[in-house]
Amino acid sequence: MHSEQIGSIVHVLFVKVSLMIRSNQYEAAFEAYLREQRTAYVAVDETRRALMADVSLKSMDFIVYSAGSKNLLIDVKGRKRTGGRKWENWVTVDDISALIKWQEVFGADFRSLLVFAYESAADAEHPESKSFVKFRKKRYDFYGVWVDDYRQVMKQRSPRWQTVWVPNAQYRECRFPLSQLLIDPATVV
Numbered sequence: 466m467h468s469e470q471i472g473s474i475v476h477v478l479f480v481k482v483s484l485m486i487r488s489n490q491y492e493a494a495f496e497a498y499l500r501e502q503r504t505a506y507v508a509v510d511e512t513r514r515a516l517m518a519d520v521s522l523k524s525m526d527f528i529v530y531s532a533g534s535k536n537l538l539i540d541v542k543g544r545k546r547t548g549g550r551k552w553e554n555w556v557t558v559d560d561i562s563a564l565i566k567w568q569e570v571f572g573a574d575f576r577s578l579l580v581f582a583y584e585s586a587a588d589a590e591h592p593e594s595k596s597f598v599k600f601r602k603k604r605y606d607f608y609g610v611w612v613d614d615y616r617q618v619m620k621q622r623s624p625r626w627q628t629v630w631v632p633n634a635q636y637r638e639c640r641f642p643l644s645q646l647l648i649d650p651a652t653v654v
Contacts, residue, residue, distance in 0.1 A: 489541075489543070490543065490584070490601065490603075491541050491542070491543025491582040491584070491605065492508075492526055492527075492541050492543075493600070493601075494582055494584075494598055494600040494601070494603075494605040495526075495527070495539075495541045495580060495582055495605070495607065496508060496527075497598050497600045498596070498597075498598040498600075498605070498607060498643075499527070499529065501598055502644075502647050504529060504530065504531075504647050505529070505530035506527050506528065506529045506530065507527065507528045508526070508527055509524050509525055509526055509527060509528065510524070522563050522566055522567070523559050523560065523563035524563075525538045525539055525540050525563070525564060525567055525577070526539055526540050526541045527539040527541070528575075529647075531646065531647065534646075535573075535574055535575055535576040536571075536574055536575045536576070537575070537576060537577075537578050537646075538564060538567050538568060538571060538575055538576070538577045538578065539577075539578050539579075539580050540556075540560055540563075540564055540577075540578075540579055540580070541580045541582055542554075542556055542560075542579060542580065542581050542582065543581075543582045543584065544581060544582070544583050544584070545583075545584050545585075546583045546584060546585040546589070546606070551583075552583075552633055552636055552637075553630075554581055554610070554630055554631050554636050554640075555622050555628045555629065555630040556579060556615075556628065556629060556630075557626070557627055557628055557629075558627045558628070558629060559627065560579070561612060561615065561616055561619070561629065564577035564578075564579070564612045565577065565612060565613075565616070568612070576611065577611070577612040577613075578609050578610070578611060578612065578646075579609065579610045579611075579612060579615055580607055580608070580609050580643060581607070581608045581609075581610070581640070582605045582606070582607055583605065583606045583607075583608070584603050584604070584605055585603070585604050585606070586603065586604065588604075589604050594606040594642060595642045595644045595645075596608070596642040596643040596644040596645075606642075607642070607643040607644075608640040608641065608642060608643065609640065609641055609642075609643050609646055610631075610636070610639050610640050610641075611639070614639040615631060615639065618631050618632075618635045618639065619631055620632065
């Protein structure tokens with residue numbers, strides 16, 4: 466193969482990977498929710514990891530302007546709402562470490578937030594949820610957890626996959642409907 470052909474193949478693969486990441490249904494639903502709420506945001510290009518002091522750093526998904534409070538560095542985590550696993554909230558250790566580092570880099574005016582996007586059927590009723598969007602024939606409910614709070618109560622889930630989680634009782638205490646944050650900035654502590 467000639468170098469021009471290899472370059473073309475690499476370019477095509479890069480474009481396909483880039484489009485796959487941007488078409489993540491949970492991130493797309495969250496973006497639709499932000500637009501519906503008329504909230505200012507920047508979607509972060511996740512195709513490349515940042516390099517800081519020779520360390521590769523996972524990108525967040527969104528930077529969200531929050532009027533009257535700290536701006537948000539958000540990583541969206543999609544989960545399907547199913548019978549016995551209604552509130553799955555596992556993440557990777559890398560997710561937590563990167564969000565904490567980004568919070569340090571961006572400074573005092575920013576705060577890192579995990580947003581769990583729970584997918585269910587479009588006609589599903591979840592009366593406890595005030596933060597949802599109907600998107601592509603499905604319903605997505607959004608709950609936030611401050612990364613600092615998550616880190617304090619997280620437990621190891623899988624050493625092999627480097628995942629952590631928060632037990633349901635503690636998760637109920639630290640999660641909040643996203644509308645509480647975006648609509649009522651006075652609730653931010």
